[in-house]
Amino acid sequence: MTSTPGIITATAVTKTFLAGTFNGGKLCVLRGVTLRIAAGEIIAIVGASGAGKSTLLHILGTLDRPTSGNVHYDDVDVFALGDDDLARFRNRSIGFVFQFHHLLPEFTALENVAMPSLILGAKFQDVRAHALSLLREVGVDARAEQKPPQLSGGEQQRVAVARALMNNPRVILADEPSGNLDSANAEHLHELIRDLSRKMGQTFVVVTHNENLAGQADRVLRIVDGVIHERAPFLAT
DSSP: OOSSOEEEEEEEEEEEEEOTTGGGGEEEEEEEEEEEEETTOEEEEEOSTTSSHHHHHHHHTTSSOOSEEEEEETTEEGGGSOHHHHHHHHHHHEEEEESSOOOOTTSOHHHHHHHHHHHTTOOHHHHHHHHHHHHHHTTOGGGTTSOGGGSOHHHHHHHHHHHHHTTOOSEEEEESTTTTSOHHHHHHHHHHHHHHHHHHOOEEEEEOSOHHHHHTSSEEEEEETTEEEEEOOOOOO
């Protein structure tokens, strides 16, 4: 555990799924996970396929509710919120980057980046400059008026990172963000995450199988049998 006050604290989080006749009809994926994440940290979550990494990320991101336990962002008990309030909290406080960028193909890169603010009711002309500055921050402002099919895979993922930053979230949660990229573009994305953490104090929680990315994290959390084990960052061999 870090001694720095956490912006995210998960306490005794469990998650159980119905699983037919297996194990009495239930599958326990998370078994009392407790962790604290401090502002500005890069946290890597690693583990075998099916260990519960993405399930934990989805709960931290309020995309799914735990079976038991709770998650606080500072002093906000997020799962005590109703669905509408939770959706508003998520849009304002959490940015997401996934393995597949999930950009909207009919909109330009600039419009995609602005989308989280537009969902909150902002007008495009009022947020355009901020969206463009984020594209500049991630190095693809020259591609602002291009649509996703006109961008390379690496460019699309950088646009996805800019979109995640649009509402100045407390934390960005990334699920295998470089898993669909070649090695060169993956390394560029890893450098971008490090730079954003250093320059903007941005907090990242990253599920990854990539040892290079995990080795650059401040802390590595390994999930084994639904339980968190903290270990020092490791270097690729």
